[in-house]
Amino acid sequence: MQPAQRRGLADEAADRIREEILAGRFQPGSALREVDLAASLQVSRGSVREGLAVLEREGLVQSVWHKGTHVIGLTESDIDEVYAVRAALDRLAATSAAARARTDHLDELDALVDRMAEETDAARVLSLDMEFHEVIYRAANNRRLLDAWHAVRSQVRFFQSHRIRLSRGQYRARAWGEHRELAALIRGGDTERLPGIAEEHVHSARRALVEGLAQPPKS
CATH class of the missing domain: 1.10.10.10 (Winged helix-like DNA-binding domain superfamily/Winged helix DNA-binding domain)
Structure with missing residues (x-):
């Protein structure tokens, strides 16, 4: 170090x-x-x-x-707890952002999605991923919700970094498509579809990590 x-x-x-x-x-x-x-x-x-x-x-x-x-450990129980909390927070953040986001927030989300599409390094895609969600939480304009996100943010990044190492190249393509859909729904104010999509985005990440842990190590 x-x-x-x-x-x-x-x-x-x-x-x-x-x-x-x-x-x-x-x-x-x-x-x-x-x-x-x-x-x-x-x-x-x-x-x-x-x-x-x-x-x-x-x-x-x-x-x-x-x-x-x-x-901290990387057991299925640890993963389930963190992603369950994140799913609830992300659902509220996304729907709140759809109602309250300013134009500059929406433009920033779109710009981050564009950068994801161009990025070839998975670790840098993860940095953009985390920045994308930070913008959503700021756009939600709820200080206590933002504080709750910050309380689990490092754990989320920890688990996502291991998801990348175990995903064998699948993370980058999935990340871009899912974030593009979220950005479009928030910009469109689609509060009917958005809660389910926001939760599924988190559960998809959880499943990918659990599946990666279950795979035998690469030789």
């Missing part, structure tokens, strides 16, 4: 560790030892401890007394 920059060491430590987790360099369930992280980041163990506390609030790590801190 790159050494932490002196801007606020706990936050910087959290950022660096988060990057490693989301990139798959710390595997689900793996131990995160303060002493090793502090040496890698060239900061104190106290800064690492505070950074891990940030990540625990985001749901990316879990700390257990006498067992230390670990990256």
Whole structure:
């Protein structure tokens, strides 16, 4: 890992560790030892401890007394819980955005879909995917809904990053088509079809991840 920059060491430590987790360099369930992280980041163990506390609030790590801190698991139960919460939030966000979105929000969604169509790197498509949903939540104009999304956002990205690694190339094509449909329905204010489509978008992602976990590893 790159050494932490002196801007606020706990936050910087959290950022660096988060990057490693989301990139798959710390595997689900793996131990995160303060002493090793502090040496890698060239900061104190106290800064690492505070950074891990940030990540625990985001749901990316879990700390257990006498067992230390670990990256969250990737079990079907974990997946079902996170995606069930996300499905409910996305349904409300999409319908609220359809009623309240400004023109600049709608244009931003369309622009992100266009960038997805042109992007060849799956990791960058995921970044656009997350940015797309961030715009929807902002367009919904509900601060508490936005806060609820931010509470699960890191976990969603964690699971989606593993979905990409397990999907064997299927993620990019599906992501573009599904987001294009969502953008069109929000722009059209189609509150009849939109709730079901928004939920199915989430459940489709959940199924793809679960199916990927069930497949034998690539040789």
